[in-house]
Amino acid sequence: MHLGCDVTTASSSEECLRVVSLEHEVVFMDVCTGLDGYELAVRIHEKFTKHQDRPLIVALTGNTKKVTKENCMRVGMDGLILKPVSVDKMRGVLSELLERRVLFETV
Numbered sequence: 001m002h003l004g005c006d007v008t009t010a011s012s013s014e015e016c017l018r019v020v021s022l023e024h025e026v027v028f029m030d031v032c033t034g035l036d037g038y039e040l041a042v043r044i045h046e047k048f049t050k051h052q053d054r055p056l057i058v059a060l061t062g063n064t065k066k067v068t069k070e071n072c073m074r075v076g077m078d079g080l081i082l083k084p085v086s087v088d089k090m091r092g093v094l095s096e097l098l099e100r101r102v103l104f105e106t107v
Contacts, residue, residue: 002087003094013040020044024055026097028081031059031068041075056097060085069104079103 001007008024010016017040020027027044031037041057048054058079059072072080079102081093097103 003091005094013037016040017043017047020047020055022053026056026058026094028058028060031061031063031072038071038075041072041077045076056101058093058097058103073104
């Protein structure tokens with residue numbers, strides 16, 4: 001919201017799956033919540049019939065293990081951001097993500 005974005009929050013993976021729609025451009029998710037974050041990414045892909053219609057999916061994590069990035073890419077996430085996340089970091093991430101549609105080369 002500090003960056004002028006409309007924000008929808010979800011308190012669980014299940015709620016996220018219910019509310020995510022064509023109006024959402026980006027979904028940021030922790031990869032360690034309720035319904036497994038990786039499974040949630042797969043389910044979001046399944047919810048949208050066309051790849052270009054689905055929101056971009058970005059993992060938020062404090063885990064720096066290579067396997068975390070590999071798992072995110074395997075399930076079709078568009079990027080990964082390491083915590084902690086500041087407003088300035090989020091501004092740069094959103095700008096790059098919306099312009100390039102992927103973050104993995106730079107994170």
